[in-house]
Structure formats: C-alpha cells, structure tokens
Amino acid sequence: MRSQRITTNLKVPDVETAKSFYADFLGLSTEEFNMGWVARFASPDSDAHVQLVTHDATSPEDSVISVHTDDVDGAYDEARKLGYEIVHPLTTEVWGVRRFLVRAPDGNVVNIVAHRD
Structure with missing residues (x-):
C-alpha cells in the first residue's frame, strides 16, 4: 500500500x-470540512493538520489515524490476505470516501481511506 498522507484523529x-x-491557539485555522462528528483543521501556511472526532458515524470503533491512499481496494485485499482484523468493511460512504477500518497488531484501529474523484 502507498500512503499519501496520514492524519491524526483526536477523540x-x-x-x-x-x-x-486547535483552530485559534494552534493556528489550524482552515476548516477543510466539518460534519459535526468529525472535522479537519489545517494550517494555511504548512502541511500541519488534525481531525477532531466525537465518534465514527458508521464504524463500531473509532480510529486513531486516517491513512489516505490511492488504492483502497488493493489495501483492503492486502489487509485481508495478511490476516488483519477488519473492524469496518470496505465501504463507499455517503459523504464521498471509500474506506475500511483495520486493527493493527498493537490494537490501534486505522482508517484506510481514498477520496472519490
């Protein structure tokens, strides 16, 4: 899998x-999106960014990071082949992403995501 960007998901x-x-004090003043349960804030001057998450809208568990990739289907197949626990199956979500959530061997849940064109 090729990771294009990793975003921290803060509960x-x-x-x-x-x-x-996060927006005022830390200077992450660009609100990239806000869906109520999740919002991403970024610096207008750098690559710094963070997602704030109250709970995942469709997954039974929350993720600690989101890994953006250009081949989410391939990543899903690889995760299954390697025997990793799939927490949330490969899904095209109504808000415009295709993703799945997988548990890392250390127990952390990772959101693997691709944005639709």
Missing part, C-alpha cells in the same frame, strides 16, 4: 468546543 467530546483551541 473529543464536542467538535465545536474543541475547535477554538
């Missing part, structure tokens, strides 16, 4: 309450 009780710290 927060409320995106709007947490927003001022």
